[in-house]
């Protein structure tokens with residue numbers, strides 16, 4: 430993950446010599462290289478443009494930081510702005526009913542298992558349920574995952590997704606759960622019926638979080654779909670899956686600016702443990718090497 434950015438950022442920033450003065454031309458040259466790197470890594474065009482504008486303005490106008498070289502000062506500015514576009518602060522998961530939404534095949538069900546495992550390890554009481562009544566196989570997949578993680582799976586003899594959602598929430602409250610992780614129907618494409626169903630579930634259970642599960646490998650397309658979801662059921666966060674297979678990682682840099690919600694976790698493999706909390710500052714540090 431981020432291999433390309435790490436390599437390219439290193440290369441461009443290392444061109445700044447450790448001299449005491451850096452010319453505007455040098456700054457422009459470095460920023461031009463960073464721009465190419467960002468776009469090659471599939472960072473949203475507007476996000477890249479705004480990022481470079483801020484870095485350039487700060488580097489050329491702010492007083493250089495005391496006690497560090499001009500080069501380090503530029504690297505620090507890039508680091509701060511990178512942290513910023515990655516979302517700034519680490520985002521928490523609010524207790525309550527957490528709705529997972531997204532298209533089929535993005536890794537939504539697997540991710541619910543991972544998040545259940547993560548929260549359980551943190552000492553929270555977690556239950557899971559699925560409203561994907563059209564795909565019994567998906568429900569069974571979640572039930573098996575819950576069994577492996579060791580958290581209850583709520584099953585109801587119901588055909589209405591909204592009823593399942595409401596009954597699951599009631600049961601979770603009764604059983605004193607900190608979190609109810611609720612899977613929703615996944616389709617291959619966005620359709621009106623799916624959106625209406627999500628809207629109804631959302632209104633019925635008033636979730637604490639609506640998390641959009643996106644496949645990082647799908648690049649900018651994942652963001653376009655996320656925006657469509659966001660218009661119908663306002664999202665509170667994104668989980669990017671399959672980051673282990675995406676050496677570019679540009680989507681991770683684009684989510685916050687493009688949709689306005691933070692990335693909360695990233696999926697980095699198929700196993701239940703393969704989930705990382707998304708720390709913008711640590712990621713920025715990793716990118717800068």
Ligand code: GDP
Pocket residue numbers: 532533534535536537538539540615670671672673674695696697698699703
């Ligand atoms: P759903 O249709 O969205 O519920 O998708 P699934 O949870 O069934 O996942 C689809 C495929 O993606 C499965 O083969 C998962 O093992 C795989 N998958 C999910 N998350 C990740 C991830 O972070 N990394 C990798 N490499 N594979 C993942």
